Each structure stands twice: as C-alpha cells, then as structure tokens.
Amino acid sequence: MTQTTQTISPPSPIRRRFQYRESVYFQDGHWLAAILTGLLYLILAAALDAAGHVGSLAVVIPVTAGAYLLGLLMSFSRFDGFFALSHSMFVGLAWILYSMALTVPAAQIAPFLDSAQVSDLQARVYFVLLRLLDWVDAAISRSASADNYVFVFEICFLVWWLTYLGVWSIFRYGYTWRAVAPAGVVLLINTYYAPNSTLGFLVTFVLVALVLLVRTNLSEQQLRWREQRIYFQPDIVWDFLRNGVLFAALLVLVAWVMPGLGRNPQMRALLTPINTTWESTAENVQRLYQGLNRQPSEVASSFGNSLTLGGERNVNDSPVFQAESSRARYWRAVVFDTYAEGSWLNTADEMQRYDPGQIAPIASWRARTAVSQTITVLAPVGTMLFGMPDVAQSTVEIDAQVRPQAGATAIPAAGAPAETPPVEFTMIRTNRELFNGDRYVLMSAATDATVRDLQNASQEYPPEILDRFVQIPEGFPESVAELSRQLTAGITTPYDKAKAIEAYLRSIPYNDAIPAPPAGRDPLEYFLFDIKEGYCDYYATAMAMMLRVAGIPARTASGYAEGLFDEESGAYFVTERDAHTWVEVFFPEYGWVEFEPTAGESPLDRLPGEDPTELTANSQQPEPTPAAGDAAAAPTPQTGPEELPPQFTGEELLDAQENAGAGAPVMSWWLVLLALLIVIPIGALLIWRARNSGPTLFTAELPLQVYERLERWSQRLGLPLRTSHTPHEHARALSGVLPEAEPYVREVTDTYVRYRFSGAEPAIEMQDQTSEPALWQTWRQLETVFWKAWRRTWRQRLRRKPVDPHTLVEEPEKK
DSSP states (O other): OOOOOOOOOOOOOOOOSSTTGGGSSOOSSHHHHHHHHHHHHHHHHHHHHHTOSSSOOTTHHHHHHHHHHHHHHHHHSSOOHHHHHHHHHHHHHHHHHHHHHTTSOGGGGHHHHHHSOOOHHHHHHHHHHHHHHHHHHHHHTTOOOOOOHHHHHHHHHHHHHHHHHHHHIIIIIOOHHHHHHHHHHHHHHHHHHOSSOOHHHHHHHHHHHHHHHHHHHHHHHHHHHHHTTOOOOTTHHHHHHHHHHHHHHHHHHHHHHSOOSTTOHHHHHHHHHHHHHHHHHHHHHHHHOTTSOOOOOSSSOOOOSEEEOOSOOOOOOOEEEEEEESOOSEEEEEEEOEEETTEEEOOOOEEEEEOTTOOOOOBOOBSEEEEEEEEEEOSOOEEEOOBSSSEEEESSOEEEEEEEOTTSOBOGGGOOOTTOOOEEEEEEEEEEEEOTTOEEEEEEEEEOOOHHHHHTOOOOOOHHHHHHHTOOOTTOOHHHHHHHHHHHTTOOSHHHHHHHHHHHHTTSOBOTTOOOOOTTOOHHHIIIIIIOOBOHHHHHHHHHHHHHHTTOOEEEEEEEEOOEEETTTTEEEEEGGGEEEEEEEEETTTEEEEEOOOTTSOOOOOOOOSSGGGOOSSOOOOOOOOOTTOGGGSOOOOOOGGGSOOBOOOHHHHHHGGGTTTTSOOOOHHHHHHHHHHHHHHHHHHHHHHHHOOOSSOOTTHHHHHHHHHHHHHHHTTOOOOTTOOHHHHHHHHHHHOGGGHHHHHHHHHHHHHHHHSOSOOOOOOSSTTSOOHHHHHHHHHHHHHHHHHHHHHHHHHTTOOOOTTOOSOOOOOO
16 A cells, blocks of 8 residues: 655745844834834933033934934844944944044144045044044143043943943843933933033933833733733723823922922931042043033032133022121132142142031231131032131031141140141031031131231241242243243332232233133133133132242132122122132231232232221222332331231130030921821821721722732742642642631632632622621731731741741640
8 A cells, every 4th residue: 555645845934024023022012112212312312412511412413313223223133242232332433433524624624635635534534533532642641621522422422322222222132221221310410510401301301211111011011911811902002101101291290399308418428428529520520621511500519629721611690608797808618739731739638627616726827817707508519618718617517628837836726736737728618518598607817917018028938838839830831931020020029029910910801701722722821822811710820820930839719709798788698600719829927818810800909007007807998019120119128026917816716616506507306306206107007008908898809909918928928829829729738837727718719719710700798888898808817817927937037946838837835
C-alpha cells in the first residue's frame, strides 16, 4: 500500500504595518505616546530659546528634533542598546556641529576663507571648533571667558542626550519617569535662572508630562490585561485621557497655590550644605560664562568669595532690607584681597563663630566710633549679614571668615589674651537663613578719620599688609601701570594719591549695560582705553590696582550703597539696584578707609579736620583734591602721639551685651504645639475611619473589596498567595494556620466566589436600611482575629523566638 505524503507549505507571513514593532515596549497607543513625547521635548527646547540666556538659542530646536527622530527610529529598530547609544554619540556631535555652523555669521569665517581653500561649511565648523578650544584653554588657566559658543554647544549637547535617551527609555523599555524627570529638572532650573519669564512653558510641560504618564501607564495595563485575558472596552483610552487631563490641571493648580517648604527650619538646615556647594559652583559658572544674560535677582544672596568683571549688570528695584542707623554709607558683604585675570578673590579660609552679644577682638584703630545698625530683612538673603565695615558685635550668632589683622592690637572690651592678634571679618553669615521680616542688630567700629588725619598718617606699612595688598598679578597691563604713574606723579602722601586716582576715574561716564570684554582682552584696558565707560566693579578694580602700582595697600569690597533715606521712618531702604563695589585703602593707625571712584555714586568727602569738635555723623563737606606738583600735595608735618585721635577700645559694646538676642526672631513654640495637638488626633481619626469603617449600604464591589483585604492580611502575616491556588484552596491554607478564623474566612471566600464567577449579583442580608451589611460585619470580626495573630507574631519576634510558618496559634507556656 502506497502511502502518500502531503507536504504542507508553511503559512505565508502576515504583513505587518510596522516590521519592527515588537521591539517597542508599548504595543498600544505608541503613536499618541510618540506625539506627546515629541511635544514634551520641543517645549523644553522652546523654553531654553525663549529664556534669553544668549542672543539666540534657536539652534536647540533642530537639535531636539534630530535627537527625537533618531531615538524613535532606534527604538523601533532591532539594534541593541550599545550600538544605539554609540551611534547616537557620533550622529549627535555631527548634527550639533552642523546646526551651530549654520548660525555662524559670514563675517566671522572670512579669515578662514582667505587663508585656506576650504568650503563655506568647513570654515564655519573650523570657527566653532576654534571657539571651543579657546574656552577650554580659559577654563584650564582659570581665566574669564565671555564666549557664548561653548554655552550654546553644551546646551545643545545636553538637550540631545535628554531627548534621545528619553525617547529610547519610553519606547524601548517603558520607563516614562526616567524620561520626564531629567527634562523637568532642566526646565525647572531654566525657569528659575532665565532672564525672561518661561513659566508658561513649565506649566505646559507639566500638563503634557502628566498626560503622557497616564497614556503610557494605561498602555502597560492594557498589555497586562491582554496577557491575563481580561476584557476591557476599546474606548477606555479616551476616558483615561480625559480624566488624566483634568487630574493634571488640578495638580498644577494645587502646586501653584500651595506654599513651599522654604521657611521650614529643618528643611533649611538640611539644604545648607547643598546651598553652600551651589554658591561655589555658581561663582565658577559666572566666571566661565560672562557673556550670558543674567536674570535680575530678586534676592540679595548673590555675594560670594569671587567677583568677576563681566558684562551687563542686571538689577532691579526689589527691596532687600531696611537699616536704622545714625549714619550710613556702605553695607558690606565681602572683602576681596587677590586679583588675577579679571577676577577678585577672598582668600580668607579661617572660620570663627561668635555667640549673640559676644564682642569680637577687632583691631583698635584710631578715630573710630561704635555705630549701631538695626537691619530688617525685606527679601530672602540666605545666611548673609550686611553691615557697616568692622563689625564687632551682633544680636545673632555669627559664622565669620576671618583674617588676622596686622598693625594693631585687639580692643580691650573683647577680653582676649594680650598675645591674641585682632581679627578682621571678610564675610559674615549667621547660622540660619534669613527671610522677610527677620531682624538683627550689628555694632560696627566706623571710621571718623579726617583729611588731616589721613594725610598725616604714617607710611610704614606692616610687612603682612604689603605682602597681600600690594600684590599685582603677572602680565598686568603696562598701560594701566603707566596711567597710575602719571596720575600720582609729584604727589607724596598716599591719601592724596588715592584722591587723584579717584578724581580721574569719576570723570569716566557710568554705564551698567556694557558688553563683556572680548576674549583675550584685559578688562581694565577694555574699561580705561576701549569703551571708556563701565560700572562699579570696573571703577573699584581700576582704582585698587593703580594704587597697588603706586605701592599703596588697597582692596575692593562688595555689598550695598546706603540706599534711600526715609525721613519719616528714619531708616535707609536698600534695593537690589544699590548693589555696589567700592575701594578700601589701608592707613597705619587708622585701618581700612573707604573711597568712592564710581561716577554713578555721590562723592565720599571727609571732614577737613581743622577742628576736631566738628566731627559729626551727617557732615559732608567736599575737600579739594591737590593737583600734582601743588604745594598742597606736600606732606603735612607729622603730629605727635598726643595729637592723634584716640584708639577705639570697644567700651560702648559692653552695654550692648545686655540686649543680645533682642533682634533675633522668637520661635512661637506654643503655636507649633497647638497645631500638633489638633492635627495629630484629626489625622489619626481619619486613618482609623479609612481602615475600619465600611459602607452602610451594599455595593456590588463589596465582596471584591473584602476579599482583597483578606489577601493583603495574608501577605502581612507571612502567607503569600500562590498563583496556582484557587480562592477556596487559599482559604483552606489560611484556616489551617489560623483555625479560629476558619468560619469567617469561609464566608468571605464563598461570597467572593459567587460574586466573581456566578455572573449574578449576590444577595446580602441586611438587618435594616441603617445597619452594616452582614459581609462587612463578618469582615470586622475576621480583622480582629488577624490583629491578634499579628500581635502574637511580633511578640515572638521581639522575644527572638522562632516563628512557626505553619501555625499562627500561640503556643501554651510550658510549666
């Protein structure tokens, strides 16, 4: 018998619309997810462009679009992660360079086209690469840079990887949060520091991100439902999206009106190390990216240990603090001692802490008077304290950067040992952040030195002063040094030399909207000889360095000018626009004395000093500046010790110790205690009701709700469910280890099985319309049994007795 064999050809492959769709995690709704994802990253790119950090950052939009398309294609492909990431690295660099090259003006590439036979595109790429190398050289040499090409390149590189990795994470692995969170952080930082408001982009980003999370989460649930063969309506997608949009809008509204945690003391203490690190990082960023536009600051905590001569100064009229004092000129924040490559540094690294009311051992200079200042904070200022120079006492705790002060002894009122050298505060902070309404009082030793005192001052400087404050960096421009020699020629006293330089600088027009110095150009030459205009940082730096060329110890200090005096309240109101930098010159016996070279500020004129009784706080009479070679420039005969002003002893500070802490805010502890007594019981009541109370009328979901609670209690008691068990098998296993719960477990399980599999609504017995369902009463009895078993288990664990996994019944104690 012949047996015929029929060859069955394999079925023809089914044509699929997307050949590599199986590589994508989300099988449902991937096109909608792709649209939302693309919109999400385009919002980020548009926000960075609209922020106004540089003139134009529109190149980031095509970079984002390229990263999005490449990430989408790689997600749908069969390539593994290593190839996809390495490929995107090279493609991204090439695409970024190409996009940036198209933005280079034709005038910038003319030298390349003239010197070499290259194409227009090659010349543009060479120009961008050369700018990047120049910036790297400036970063290595710790010099300032005003070139924005590097900033644009770094932003494009950041957005490329955020977009590519975000799209890859969503579509290849389903990690939506890993894509949304980094982009959200970047957008939040951009919104905070942007010169232009980008808050609308942030709100739109949050809405789109929440809808994307809803869509991807639903896609994941749809995949799970199909695997478990659970039926669901196809139009469930639109119901979820509608509710997701409403939820997102509600969440944004709540976040908008809900107060922040910034005023919480514990949160402030937790963030203090982070804030300190961030301030240091911000100083370095400001040095390396001087050409960026800055956001007008709304707070006064922008002072740090460095000051860089940069571009336009963006300030506004936001109030910072008000000061009540008998006199005012400067409210100092920081003192700088070292200058190099367009930046000032405060190199004092020693820290000392002083308690409220404690008198600091400052120097006992001559012609000093104790002046009290009551500072009321009107805006968040961080931990910075502002006050007149030479602070000696405070009503709040002081954490100060200090430097030993040469050329003097400590004030006797400090009670320091005789061999203890006096200290000088270069920056003072307190131990907590200060906010609107906080108040503190400082006592400072303000100088009353007259023109006669300073002209007669000794020129024998302590070696420590000369070593630090006559420092001139290598490569200092000779043109600036020559100008200093010309201005001080024929003048013999340091004071008169300082006034001659000050008078010259005050003739230069003031302008706080100047562009940053070009790359490679010295900032002082740029200020004095190129644009011949500037603002306080340039005036003060030019005067301090020209005085150092003349051999006179000088430095700069930053803080605020006196502000606007209100006669009705008798207080000075200081705003962000009053942020200022000035010059301090050292005079033996008199210490550091302020000078004002900035043309935009009122002149700083001191009393002539013919009659010492004329020393008053509000007198301001101009004194003539001697011309070079004039007889008035000759040194005045030195006065004897008996004719010198007295030294400052600090006796006035002893009376102020009794009021220490008067300016510190009082913690309303009873309000906190009252709030806790109200909130804790209410919260406990709500939790108890949520866990223990049930519905008063039967609903179809009650059997399911009760059975789910039964499963959770099983896991809590260490009896995890097995996927192979039916509900009745699980009930028998639970009753076996906990026999006293057996009748309740059986009733709950039977009701759930009838509800789940019979297709008919179970009949639930009710005593009356106001009583609880019988099933819920059964559950409450069963829950009581569960709680007893849980307590027994934990008692055994605390006693370190082994827990029998096969029974939860408490064993009788052995006699």
